[in-house]
Amino acid sequence: MAVAGLGRLGLWLQLRHETPDQPDAPLPSGTGPLLILAASRPNHAARAQIRAMLEKRRPDLRILETSAGGLPDQETDRAAMRRLIRRAEPFAVLLLGTELPAALIVSAVELGIPVIMGEARFDRSEARWSLRAGMRRELLGMVSTLFVTDIDSHHLARRIGIAPGKVSMTGPVAEIHDPLPCNEAERSTLAELLGGRHSWLAACVPPSEEDAVLGAHLAALHQSHRALLFLVPTDPDRIIPLQERFEQNGLIVARRDLDEEPDEEVQVMIAETNAELGLWYRLAPVTYMGGTLSGDDELTRHPFEPAALGSAVIHGPFTRRFSTEWQQLDxxxxxxxxxxxxxxxxxxxxxxxxxxxxxxxxxxxxxxxGGAGVAMQITSAVLDALEDAGQ
Incomplete structure (x- = not known):
């Protein structure tokens, strides 16, 4: 009882101030059903995917995003939010991310509008004894459907009292990347030339990691004497020094810029640029993502590029450029x-x-x-709410 009282007190303090009447905010044009969408800043990719799916399924759907200009303060202005909801008559509110806009949620629930939350991530602070944590728990209890991104968030949601039937673990809405293209005829020819040899790719390798890649390939050759390395340096000017360095270690090198082929004797194939990464990802069962070992990662590629083309991914500890994607993969x-x-x-x-x-x-x-599947789950919950509203 005391915990619930703390949450209600936090909400009262958050919503006790009202601003004077403001001009009505513009609503999306059209006569179709309206959805209010509030996305936290890091969730723009998820917002775009889900919005595209909704509009494909219901072309007449109108979506009012709370980030649009001229809207009331969704955090504190309860009266203005109530006026907006009465005028807009949404069939649901969709939240994406960890933010819980109090005025929007409370106003929607008071007016009988379901609130759906996706891409939710929680940490231990949700269970603390504080006004903010209590208020967040109170707001989470008002959400009708909750999709969380990970098992820890799922456990925390259950721990703070979210009903089991309300919460589902879906994983995150991963950004979807179209596979990098390649010349299929050339891929087929090279695959036949490789004849089942084990190969691996070191993609966009900076000079600071060249010795590490050399050592790794020598280890691979010790394990499989026919192993082949596809090497893409970040700097094309490094091709000749790399060739010399590998040949000094007894390795046979072919160069893509000289139209040389990775025949049976070749142990290293050096590519001039990253323009053919789609080809190398398809040929190499294993890819090391250059720049992640040394932190010299200005040109590090997106990790979903090789992953989406069936190449197992190795990376170092420096993952700040694509931290969310690396967390998902790891x-x-x-x-x-x-x-x-x-x-x-x-x-x-x-x-x-x-x-x-x-x-x-x-x-x-x-x-x-898998991001498309997660986005579809959230989309389906929104469309279910639309159906329940008889629209």
């Missing part, structure tokens, strides 16, 4: 994290085993392409 046992050059060599050697590669690549494909 959390789904869909990538191999290596802390340094020795671990890179060990992983590349170990991943000459087809069974390990298949498991890792399969998980990576699932994570990198």
């Amino acid at each position: 959390g789904g046992n869909a990538a191999r994290l290596v802390p340094g050059p020795e671990a890179l060599a060990d992983s590349v050697a170990e991943l000459t085993r087809p069974d390990l590669v298949a498991d890792l690549a399969g998980n990576a494909w699932t994570v990198s392409t």
Whole structure:
């Protein structure tokens, strides 16, 4: 009882101020059903995907985004929010992310409008004894359908008293990337030339990681003497020094810029640019994402590129450029994290085993392409609310 009282007190303090009457905010044109959509700033990719799915299923749907100009304060202005909802007559409110706009949620619930929340992530602060945490728990209790991104958030939602029937763990709405293209005739020719040899790709490797890649390939050759490395440096001017460095270590090198082929004797194939990454991702069962080992990651590629094309992914500890995507892959046992050059060599050697590669690549494909499924689950909940409203 005391915990609930704390939440109600937090809400009263949040909503006790009212602003003078303001001009009516513009509503989307048309006569179709209206959805109010509030997306936290980091969830713009999810917002775009879900919006596109909704509009495809219901072309007459009108969507009012709370980020649009001229709308009342969705956090504190309860009276203005009530006026907006009465005028707009939405069939539902959709929240994406962790933010819980109090005035919007309370006003919608008071007027009988269901609130659906997707892309929700929670941490231990939700269970604290504080006004803010109590208010958030009170607001979460008003949400009719809650989709969380991870198991920890699911446990916390249950711990703070969300009814089991309201909360589902879907995973995040991962950003969907179209597969990089390649020349299919050339892919087929090269695949036949490789003849089942184990190959791996080091993509967009900065000079600071060239020695680590060399060491990793020597380890791979020790494990599988026919192993082939596709190497894409970040700087085309490094091709000749790289060729010399690898040949000094007894390796046979072919160069893509000279139209050389990776025949049976070749152990390293150096590509001039990243323009053909779609080809190398398809040919190489394993990809190391350059820049993640040293932190020299200005040109590091998006990790879903190889993942979506069936290549198992290895990366170092520097993942700030695509931190959310790396968390999704690591959390789904869909990538191999290596802390340094020795671990890179060990992983590349170990991943000459087809069974390990298949498991890792399969998980990576699932994570990198699963965003559409999660977005569809959230979309379906919105469309169910539309049906319940008789629209």
